[in-house]
Amino acid sequence: MPAAADLEAGRRKAEPCKSCHGADGNTTIPGTPSLAGQPVFFTHWQLIKFRDGRRKDPQMSPFAANLSDADMADLAVYYAAQRPLPRPAATDPAKVAVGRQLAEQHHCVSCHRPGLTGHEQVPRLAGQDLAYLVKLLRGFKAQTAGDLDGTMTTAAQPLSEADIENLAHYMAILPPAP
Ligand code: HEC
Ligand code: HEC
Structure with missing residues (x-):
């Protein structure tokens, strides 16, 4: 270091x-x-x-x-050290509900932490910009995002375009700080 x-x-x-x-x-x-x-x-x-x-x-x-x-x-x-604020987002409650289930099913919380607040080399997703989350997930799925160790590219492979949309709506409404 x-x-x-x-x-x-x-x-x-x-x-x-x-x-x-x-x-x-x-x-x-x-x-x-x-x-x-x-x-x-x-x-x-x-x-x-x-x-x-x-x-x-x-x-x-x-x-x-x-x-x-x-x-x-x-x-x-x-x-x-800066306090994260939620991003303004027009979210659809039906997509949020499906996204919540997908996050469980695909074990997103095992790396990104319960509440998706991140730790170590794994980012906070909670309250991040919806358009950005969609863009990055599409990039990992397409294997063009160049992630650190390939774990996130692997995690994105089973996701459909609809899954990506639903997950992003869910992540966008989570509180960014505990
Ligand atoms: C095996 C651990 C692991 C799992 C499981 C995992 N992630 Fe990740 N995720 C990471 C790591 C590590 C990064 C940072 C990758 C990099 O170097 O860009 C990341 C990055 C991301 C990013 C980019 C955020 C940013 O600010 O750049 C998004 C979005 C994301 N993950 C969503 C998800 C979703 C949704 C799931 C469940 C479908 C998931 N992740 C499952 C480890 C994981
Ligand atoms: C002209 C606009 C602009 C400026 C100025 C800028 N950035 Fe960025 N930054 C971006 C964009 C856009 C992205 C998302 C890129 C992508 O889609 O992969 C980004 C992504 C990042 C990320 C990755 C975050 C994540 O969640 O994955 C970090 C870290 C970052 N910038 C740090 C910085 C720092 C530090 C500076 C100043 C030294 C800086 N940026 C200046 C536009 C900018």
């Missing part, structure tokens, strides 16, 4: 990220994830993947290109 991460340095380094991810890591831009309250390891690993080109996005990749390992560590502790 590099030297101890510095939260205040992370706050300064997050300045260029605000326009998309929000002042405190909570954004309302559809398709852009909120970062507040995500586990430190998760954020750090995603930044490494963007920098190394293992994860690609035309908006996001340029902002990771020049980050050092210390920058990533500082940013990750900063975002982990």
Whole structure:
């Protein structure tokens, strides 16, 4: 591990990220994830993947290109310390109910934790943006998402397009913080 991460340095380094991810890591831009309250390891690993080109996005990749390992560590502790807010979402109660059952059936909670609040390298899904959740699940299903160790790509293989939709509606209504 590099030297101890510095939260205040992370706050300064997050300045260029605000326009998309929000002042405190909570954004309302559809398709852009909120970062507040995500586990430190998760954020750090995603930044490494963007920098190394293992994860690609035309908006996001340029902002990771020049980050050092210390920058990533500082940013990750900063975002982990911010309180996550629920994203505004128009959810369908029927889809939420089916999504809840699917999350049980496919053991999403065994990795993402009960309440889908995340831990270690596994992200919080609760209260994340609905459009973003759908986009990522489609990417894992299509095997184009470039995940850390392949576990999430494997987990997405049995999901149909309808399953993805229903799961996203369920995850979007869960409270993001315990
Ligand atoms: C121009 C808009 C923009 C800026 C500025 C930006 N990002 Fe992003 N970021 C995105 C988008 C869009 C995604 C989702 C990419 C995808 O769909 O895979 C993303 C994804 C991420 C993720 C992955 C989160 C997850 O839940 O998977 C992290 C971590 C992240 N950004 C951190 C940062 C940091 C740190 C900065 C500043 C150094 C930054 N971003 C600047 C648009 C931006
Ligand atoms: C074996 C463990 C495991 C299981 C089971 C699992 N996941 Fe994941 N999931 C992960 C890991 C690890 C990541 C981070 C992958 C990466 O590196 O991008 C992830 C990432 C995600 C993401 C991307 C979120 C973001 O902010 O980038 C979504 C959405 C997701 N999982 C949904 C689900 C759903 C829905 C299920 C159940 C159908 C599920 N996961 C089951 C381990 C798992």
